[in-house]
Amino acid sequence: MKKLAFLMALMLMPIMLFTGCGEAPSNKIVLSEVTHSIFYAPLYIAMSNDYFKDEGLEVELVNGNGSNNVMTSLISGSATIGLAGPETAVYTAQQTAEGAKSPKVFGQLTACDGSFLVGRTADSDFTLEDLRGKTIIAGRRGGMPAMTLEYALAQNGMVAGRDYTLNLDYDFGMVATVFESGVGDYCTMFEPVASDYVADGNGAIVASIGELGGYVPYTAFIANEEYLENNALQAEQFLRAVYRGYLYLMNANIDDVVDALMPQFAGSNETSIKSAVENYKALNAFASSPVMTQDGYDRLCAIITAADQLEGSVAFDKVIDNTIAQKVVKYFSYA
Helix, strand or coil: CCCHHHHHHHCCHHHHHHHCCCCCCCCEEEEEECCCCHHHHHHHHHHHCCHHHHCCCEEEEEECCCHHHHHHHHHHCCCCEEEECCHHHHHHHHCCCCCCCCCEEEEEEEEECCCEEEECCCCCCCCHHHHCCCEEECCCCCCHHHHHHHHHHHHCCCCECCCEEEECCCCHHHHHHHHHCCCCCEEEECCCHHHHHHHCCCCEEEEEHHHHHCEEEEEEEEECHHHHHHCHHHHHHHHHHHHHHHHHHHHCCHHHHHHHHHHHCCCCCHHHHHHHHHHHHHCCCECCCCCCCHHHHHHHHHHHHHCCCCCCCCCHHHHECCHHHHHHHHHHHHC
């Protein structure tokens, strides 16, 4: 039953013929995000600082609650752009007939796993050996959070099923709630959920999956090929605004960054947001360029293959279109 959700999404492909998904309605972009996290700070800063408005764009943000849902919204035409793990585009391309079009990655946003390993109690002396015989809740099978965790631990000599148990029964958005109910010994959480969870006295962050796993093109912007062909300028304007958000994130005073992010995280406090930003910046979690490299793509595919979620290979140019990202890099080089 691997990737059933993606197969179901592909069944919606004919709908594209009738929804005009290759056409952008005026200046409005409906953006479906896989989840809501400080991990995507450049995007939210672009919204708060009116960078999209400067580009003449109106962005409506929708939480897709899972990369499979993001892909379905793209294929059905209910979303213009998706923000999700690029593995989603790999799966879809693999299941698309040769010569047929499928959604493509046109800009990279993050450069490592953005989740943190959370335990039930503080442990200043935590090592991976503490995971032996334990159960870790890591989201659903085939998603980047679960796959990069398994890959990172394997690189450190820990094998799922032998040294620890990987619970893949819950969507990532449900992990914190399930963990709080008493399921599992550890779980993975994004920020600011992790910091908020710890601040409430429910557990402790014991490790960074991004630090364990190293570089990987983890989250990216995806759109239908028809949209990228027919609305290349709009897609470039969108990516320019996001990259301005990245530059602000990396160069502005941390308090100003927190102020720009607060409107998107009303349920969090300034301390948690500041901690989350600093944690991610220390990891070099934000991609310094929206251009995805061949090496990065190969590492992504290696992670998916190691998780037994990729059958054969999928060519780089069937999944990645760097045309717009390269224009954005050039624009800022001469700005």
